[in-house]
Amino acid sequence: MLIYILKKLAQMVPLLLGITLISFTVIHLAPGEPTDLQTEMNPEASTELKERLRTEYGLDKPLLVQYATWVKRLVQLDFGRSFSQDRRPVWDKITERLPITLLINLLSMGLIIVTAVPLGIAAAVKRDSWFDRITTLLVFIGFAAPSFWLALLLMDWLGVYLGIVPVSGVKSFGYEYLSKVEQVLDVGHHLILPVFISAVGGVAGFSRYMRSNMLEVIRQDYILTARAKGLSERVVIGKHALRNALLPLITILGLAVPGLIGGSVIFESIFAVPGMGKLFYDGVMMRDYPLIMGILVIGAAMTLVGNMLADVGYALADPRIRRR
């Protein structure tokens, strides 16, 4: 098992390099440079500044040389400094945004699993019942409703009209003066809406997935055998069917790992959450190469690690795969 993991890890290095090379090239192919945006359309700006900035950022060198310098720094875990006007280390910019994005994504992931799994099972077991039809309808509404629209409606109703949840942001004004417990409650209070909204689409999709998995499993011969043995329906569904239906979950969770650090710009803008999505979007709009690359590298690494975790998790959970 250990050798298996190590082998997987070793394979990841060239893959990661390949990904970065391609992203680096693609980003530089996009028209416009960071220097354009800092000097352009400003009646006061001189063109000389632009040339100076280009030299300073190394943009006047060939692309491959730029890439080599970037990789050389990356190996020393240095992501470089942002090209935006604040010129802060990319690492600082990412790490100050990461916790809140992680928190929201983990909470919504938890909420999705906790609600979607039982929902899907119940819908499968009571297939074609009223319950199944109503959840199906709700799920499709959840799928179809644009989350920003739902968010604004809830903000207006719960936040402005009823005044029971904060409209936006993650902390109250005066947060510093609260005790530790109150601070946690305060953040929790602020996160009710964003977590709910970000979970809606996921619950819809995930419960469908769970339902079809379960239907698949229930049709299997071993379930028939279990029933024939005279086991109670509870045990048949809860033990024999569920465990098999949950297997694909591992893959989905593995694939969701890179999603944990990603945020949506629309979502974050609407809730005024200072997260990764907005950071990345602004970075792209500013052509802030070091920042874009920094986030992409982390995302790529997490995708690879997530895949590996899924592989390993599968091997652990499913004896058939282990033996192969």
Added chain:
Amino acid sequence: MKLSSFAMNALKLVSRLIFVLFLALSLNACREHSITAVESDTDIAVAYGDTIIMGTIGDATNLLAPLASDASSSAIIGHVYNGLIRYDKDMHFEGDLAESWDVSADGREITFHLRRGVTWHDGEPFTAADVMFTYRLMIDPKTPTAYADRYKQVELASAPDPYTFKVRYAEPLAPALVSWAMGICPAHLLEGEDITTSPLARNPIGTGPFRFVKWEPGEKIVLERNEDYFGGAPYIKRVVYRIVPDTTTMFLELQSGGLDYMGLTPLQYARQTDSPAFMRRFNKFRYPAFVYTYMGYNLRKPMFQDKRVRQAISYAIDKQEIVDGVLLGLGQPATGPYKPGSWPYNPDVQRYPYAPDKARVLLDAAGWKITGTNKIRQKEGEKLAFTIVTNQGNDQRIKAGEIIQRRLQEVGIEVKLRVIEWASFLKEFIQPGKFDATILGWTIPVDPDGYNIWHSSKTGAQELNFIAYRNPEVDELLEQGRRVIDIELRKPIYYRLQQILAEDVPYTFLYVPDSLPVVARRFHGIEEAPAGIMHNFDKWYVPQSQQKYKR
């Protein structure tokens, strides 16, 4: 046992949450109550204290005046730093860190007499050495500032004593004075440092009415009153800029009491803020903004080289319709590059009211004729058709483009509209001059010098006369205008400039939108003036009984 303790905890948590919800509800109720209270004279006496929470769309980037060029950073810098001079409410110069200044008879030398007893936020005294340092910083090639040009025109700068600063220019330069309104940086903290990595970029120390407290990136920036401010400590104790990237959310946040100030969109101003409940809690303001939107013609294209075509297009566009449709009437048609009512503005230039018949006559005269069953005008087998490009993210420009498209079609001109992401827009279309026409906007500078935008020497790649406008008389006027200091002598020069621009129509000037700020009603002392409402911000106050944030 384990389970039951978990259940207990869960119960506690739930009851906690319910408690929090109730608290929030009751707080809301209190707030409504205090606002409906009747105001008497003693209720509105000037008082110190309270916090104002301002909504802003974007985060600041850099809080060092020479390096910042975005609106959010500039707003903070305006509170924390002072220039030598500043604009008063009527957009005239007044002393700031300089008590007064003299301009020599030949207009080449400016002497600033600095205020005594001013201290930086860290307690160090402010002197001419700081001004000298800031000047050197601006001309240092290592400083990545966009504003070096005007400082480089200085021939000699000197500080004969700690409270006098002199600059001499090779030639008189009218816009020179404006450049001394930029924030002066502290020499004692920056001397010998690399400005690009200075901690002051995120932790500024200035001389201004508010001192910097903290910056939570993407969330908020907090400032606190400077008790030792030379202009007298501001009444409001604390200023918080909260970053809310979405204007709809910002508006909901304002209504829920989370914000005290924001700039409204025309839709919000016209349709969503007239309820008595809203008017009871907020004051709305409206005045022309310092920006204009225009449609510029690429004069390298043969089609636009005929003045009559440009004039015809101007006649065919109903500017009032654009103001009504795009701004819901909250703005005015523009007639030139200056703000109506400001001193360089010439009210008496050729106008282009909506007159499609005049447009048709002009186009016929220019040889673009409708023949046979064609709907589009032609000349020598070529169709009168062009593409308007504009940038993504500005809905007003896109809507204006759509209205123009329809109006021009009515007089037989085929127009396509293309919307392109900003960076590509500049790189692929504007800079190389590969466009027919473009809808863009300029901020209206207080000094009327439009050298960079209109002068024929500024038509190179990456320069701002990207429509390649060339008129020898305009060049001459622009050169004259910046060499004369006296406003009365400059006026006729810029009046004439506007006449030529109106006649030549290198741009069709479209509209000047209104600024639409809204402020919570508990703030008193706000004075609306040509400069807007922020000019006396340090004199805004909240009467004792209405103060909301006690800490």
